[in-house]
Amino acid sequence: MTAPAPRRALLAAALAAATAATAASVSGTAAEAAPAPQVPEGDGSPASLPEEDAQATAAAGPTVDNLFWFTYRDWRAGTHRGTAAVPGARPGLTLRTPQGRTEYADPHTGRRSTWEYASWTSPVHTSTVPATEAIASWNAHTPAGTWLQTEIRCTYTDGTATPWYVMGRWASGDADIRRTSVDGQTDGRSTVWTDTLAVDGPARARGLRLRDWRLRLTLYRRPGSAGAPLVWLAGAMASAVPDRFTVPASVPGRARELPVPRYSQEVHVGRYPEYDNGGEAWCSPSSSQMAIEYWGRRAGAEDVAWVDSRYTDPQVCHAARSTYDYAYKGCGNWPFNAAYAATYRGLGGVVTRLTSLNELETLVASGIPVITSQSFREGELTGAGYGTAGHLMTVVGFTASGDVVVNDPHAPTNRAVRRVYRRREFENVWLRTKRRNAAGKVLTGSGGVCYVFGPTRPTAAHLTALRTVGVL
Numbered sequence: 001m002t003a004p005a006p007r008r009a010l011l012a013a014a015l016a017a018a019t020a021a022t023a024a025s026v027s028g029t030a031a032e033a034a035p036a037p038q039v040p041e042g043d044g045s046p047a048s049l050p051e052e053d054a055q056a057t058a059a060a061g062p063t064v065d066n067l068f069w070f071t072y073r074d075w076r077a078g079t080h081r082g083t084a085a086v087p088g089a090r091p092g093l094t095l096r097t098p099q100g101r102t103e104y105a106d107p108h109t110g111r112r113s114t115w116e117y118a119s120w121t122s123p124v125h126t127s128t129v130p131a132t133e134a135i136a137s138w139n140a141h142t143p144a145g146t147w148l149q150t151e152i153r154c155t156y157t158d159g160t161a162t163p164w165y166v167m168g169r170w171a172s173g174d175a176d177i178r179r180t181s182v183d184g185q186t187d188g189r190s191t192v193w194t195d196t197l198a199v200d201g202p203a204r205a206r207g208l209r210l211r212d213w214r215l216r217l218t219l220y221r222r223p224g225s226a227g228a229p230l231v232w233l234a235g236a237m238a239s240a241v242p243d244r245f246t247v248p249a250s251v252p253g254r255a256r257e258l259p260v261p262r263y264s265q266e267v268h269v270g271r272y273p274e275y276d277n278g279g280e281a282w283c284s285p286s287s288s289q290m291a292i293e294y295w296g297r298r299a300g301a302e303d304v305a306w307v308d309s310r311y312t313d314p315q316v317c318h319a320a321r322s323t324y325d326y327a328y329k330g331c332g333n334w335p336f337n338a339a340y341a342a343t344y345r346g347l348g349g350v351v352t353r354l355t356s357l358n359e360l361e362t363l364v365a366s367g368i369p370v371i372t373s374q375s376f377r378e379g380e381l382t383g384a385g386y387g388t389a390g391h392l393m394t395v396v397g398f399t400a401s402g403d404v405v406v407n408d409p410h411a412p413t414n415r416a417v418r419r420v421y422r423r424r425e426f427e428n429v430w431l432r433t434k435r436r437n438a439a440g441k442v443l444t445g446s447g448g449v450c451y452v453f454g455p456t457r458p459t460a461a462h463l464t465a466l467r468t469v470g471v472l
Contacts, residue, residue, distance in 0.1 A: 061129075062128055062129055062470075063129060063239055063240050063241050063242065063353075063355055064129060064237060064238075064239045064241070064352065064353045064354075064355060064448075064470060065127040065128045065129040065131070065237070065238045065239070065470075066235070066236075066237045066350070066352055066470055066471055066472075067125045067235050067236065068137065068233055068234065068235030068236075068350060068472075069122060069233065069234055069235055070091070070139075070232060070233040070234075070235075070348075071091055072085055072086075072087050072088075072091035074091075075091055075092065075093045075120075077122075077123055078120055078121055078122045078123050079120065079121040080118075080120055081099050081118055081119045081120070081121075082095060082096060082097045082098055082099040082117070082118025082119065083095060083096060083118045083119065083120040083217075083219060084096035086230065090232055090346075090456055091232070092140075092230045092231055092232045093120055093217065093219075093230070093231040093234075094219070094228045094229065094230045094231070095116070095117075095118045095146075095219040095220075095221060095228035095229060096118065096228075097118065098116035098117060098118055098221075098223075099117060099118050099119070100116070100117065101114055101115065101116055101117070101223060102114070102115055102117055103115075104177065104220075106177050106178055107180070107327075108178035108180060108326040108327075109177075109178055113176075113177075113222075114222075114223060115220040115221065115222065115223070116220065116221050116222070116223050116224075116225075117218055117219065117220050118218070118219050119216055119217065119218040119219070120216070120217045120219075121214060121215070121216045122214045122215040122216070122234070123214065124155075124212050124213070124214045125212060125213055125214065125236075126211065126212040127210065127211065127212060127213065127238040129238055129239060129240050130157055130209035130210070130211060130240060131199075131209055131210040131238035131239055131240050132198060132199045132204055132209060132210070132239070132240045132241075133196055133197065133198045133199070133210075133238070133239050133240075133241075134152060134154065134196070134197045134210060134213060134236050134237065134238045134239075135167075135195060135196050135197070135236060135237050135334060135335065135351050135352075135449075136150050136152055136167040136168070136195075136215060136234070136235070136236045136335055137233070137234070137235060137236065137237070137335050137338050137339070137349070137350040137351050137352075138150050138168075138170070138217070138231060138233060138234040138235075138335065138338075138339055139231070139232045139233040139234075139338070139339060139341075139342030139348050139349060140170070140172075140229055140230060140231040140232060140339065140342070141172070141229065141230045141232075141343070142170070142171045142172050142173070142229045143227040143228075143229075144173065144175065144176065144227065145176060145221055145222040145225050145227055146171065146176070146219070146220060146221045146222075146225070146227050146228055146229045147169065147170065147171035147176055147177050147220050147229065148169075148170055148171070148217060148218065148219050148220065148229045148231065149166060149168070149169050149170075149217070149218045149220070150166070150167045150168045150170070150215060150216075150217055150234065150335075151164045151165060151166050151167060151215065151216040151217075151218070152164070152165050152167050152197060152213055152214070152215055152216075152236060153165070153213065153214055153216070154190070154197070154210040154211070154212065154213040155210070155211045155212045155213070156189070156208055156209065156210065156211060157207070157208060157209045157210075157211045158208060162187055162189075162190055162197075162210075163185070163187055164216060165182075165185050165190075165192050165197055166181075166182040166185065166192070167181075167192070167195065167197070167335070168180070168181055168182075168195070168333075168335055168336065169182070170336065170339060172322065172339075172340070172343045173322075174321070174324075176222075178326040179324065179325060179326060179336060180325060180326045180327045181194045181195055181325050181327045181328055181333055182327065183327055183328065186200075188200070189203045189208060190203070190210075194325070194327075194328050194333060195333050195334045195335050195336075195351075196334075197210075209240065210238060213236060213238065215234055215235070215236065217231055217234055219231070232342065232348065232456075233342070233348055233350070235350070237350070237351060237352045237353060239353050239447070241353065241355075241433050241447035241448065242433070243433050243434055244432055244433055244434060245432055245434050245435065245436075246428055246432060247427060247428055247431040247432055249424060249427070250356050250357045250358050250423075250427060251358070251402075252361075252398065252401065252402025252423065253358055253361040253362070253365070253398070253402070254361060254365045254398070255397070255398050255399055255400045255402075256364055256365050256397055256398065257396055257397030257398075257405050258294065258364065258367065258369050258396045258397055259294070260290050260291065260293075260294040260369050260394055260396040260407055261289075261290050261293045261294060261407075262290065262407050262414045262415070262417035262418060263286045263289055263290055263313055263316050263407075263409060263414055263417065264286070264409055264410075264411045264412065264413055264414050264416070264417055265278065265279060265280060265281075265282040265283050265286040265316075265409040265410060266279055266280075266409075266410065266411060266412055266413075267312060267313065267412075267413065267414070268282055268286075268311070268313070268316060268317065268320075271308075271311060271317060272317060272320065272321070275317075275320045275321050275324045275331065276320070276324065276329065276330045276331055278320070280388075280391075280410065281330055281331060281332075282316065282320050282331055282409070283332070283391050283392045283393070283409050283410065284323060284331050284332045284334075284337050284371075284392040285316060285319035285320040285322075285323045285331045285337065285340075286316050286319070286392075286409035287371045287392040287393055287394045287407070287409055287451075288319055288323065288337045288340060288341055288371065288392075288451065288453075289315055289316050289319045290369075290394045290407050290409075291341070291369050291371055291394055291451070291453045292319075292341055292344055292347065292453065293315075294369055295344075295347055295453065295454070295455060297344035297345065297346075297347055298315060299314070299315040299318045299319075303315075303318050304317070304318050306321075313414070319331075319340065322340045322343070323336045323337050323340050324336075332390065332392070334351040334373070334449065334451065335351055337349070337351075337371075337451055338350055338351050338451055338453070341451070341453045346455055346456050346457065347453060347454070347455060347456065348453070348454060348455075348456050349451060349452065349453040349454075350451070350452055350471065351449065351450075351451055352449075352450060352452060352470075352471055353447060353448040353449055353450070354370070354448045354450055354469060355431070355448060356427070356431070357402075357404070357423065357426070357427045357431075359468075359469040360372075360395060360450075361398055362465050362468050362469055363452065363465050363466070363469060364395060364396070364397060364398060365465070366459075366461045366462050366464065366465035366466075367459070367461065367462065368452065368453075368454055368462060368465060368466075369394050369395060369396050369453075370394070370395045370450050370451070370452055371392055371393070371394050371395075371450055371451040371452075371453075372392070372393060372394075372395055372430050372446075372448075372449070372450045373390065373391070373392055373430075373446040373449040373450065374388075374390075374391060374393075374426075374429045374430040374445070374446060375388055375389050375390050375391065375429065375435060375443070375444075375445055375446065376388060376429040376435070377435075377436075377437065377438055380425060380428075380429055381421055381422075381425050381426065381429055382421070382422055382425060383419055383420070383421060383422075384408070384410070384419070384421070386410055387438075388410075389437075389443070390446075391410065392409075392451075393406045393407065393408040393409065393410075394406060394407040394409075396418075399420060401423075402423045403420050403421065403422055403423050403426075404420070404421045404422075404423055404426040404427075405418070405419075405420050406418075406419050406420075406421060406426075407419075429445070430445075430446065430448060431445075431447065431448045432445040432447070433445050433446075433447040452466075452471055454466075
């Protein structure tokens, strides 16, 4: 397998083109425009940060803080500018009274369109963790002719504030706008790398962190339309995972394996180049589809009608199209995958970090599979048979000895997707924040990033597990 490019180190090859494209932002009075992406001096991405001496040191205190708004009370709070809270079994936020009109020039199609808009700004959340990174999540329904933009603004620990950073322009379909991140936004102290806001390396060395944050959701619809976006969940995960090449070993917990469907990404090699050509590029949508179908949801015939009838597993093709980020040029945008999961009735999804395999065991033991992000050289994960700069797989269980049972989509067939990986190796390649490639260069690891999908009406066991690991 040829390892894909590191997912957040895109600027070196593509930022010049992306700067011109993504600088076209929503104009008018809807929101303060996000700053145009700027090329930092050299490659300032987390993947090229210098090595530090915190290799195996556990952080004191918590390292991850989650907050997601999803109740009717949540949606009534904050600042409404033309938006309104919607009660019901699944409360939400919608566009009630447009506050004006604005023009959006889609950088990926060249189309200029006029939209009505309204916005909601969340209360300020003071993180329990002075953070180095933040990743937003949202779950929404966007009927034809509508879309939404998610932004985040943070206060640094020195009392100054970031700009409003765009964390995604999103719609469930692709007929109105092209779903996109806005890579490379920066104020010189923090930078947006596709889906992650990260404090820059030199600022980290001086101890600068993200103290608090708030979200702004701007909802758009075609002028005069009766339709509107409906947002069910929005929030973020802030974290300060310690820099380390290895992580402390955990003690095995409960053994259990969940009956999660299996989908190979490799059977799709060469399919739909416009959505990154299948194969290794589709690990994220393949993994997302496995978890979605575990919860009993599946794409309908009308959803996959566009897929070539000769292709197997058309729902994986549908997942790739529905998660594709036109700026990133791939299907691995983390929040876009969580948002895709929530397009299925009664299902929600968030992006977070877990801090140990024991937390992962807690979720699996309650019946929740977890999609994990990891990177490793060939040989670091016995039995994988490949190396990767970034790969998603679905953790479905643990053996009696504590080894990790996964549905790894990097397999030649669906039947071959199930793998058992050694516990110590898996926890290290998933939880570490630093690694070395074959040439010895220091690169980043995900530090425990994962997607958690589940029913919007969870069982008592699900709720207990989610609260235990800090997702709720």
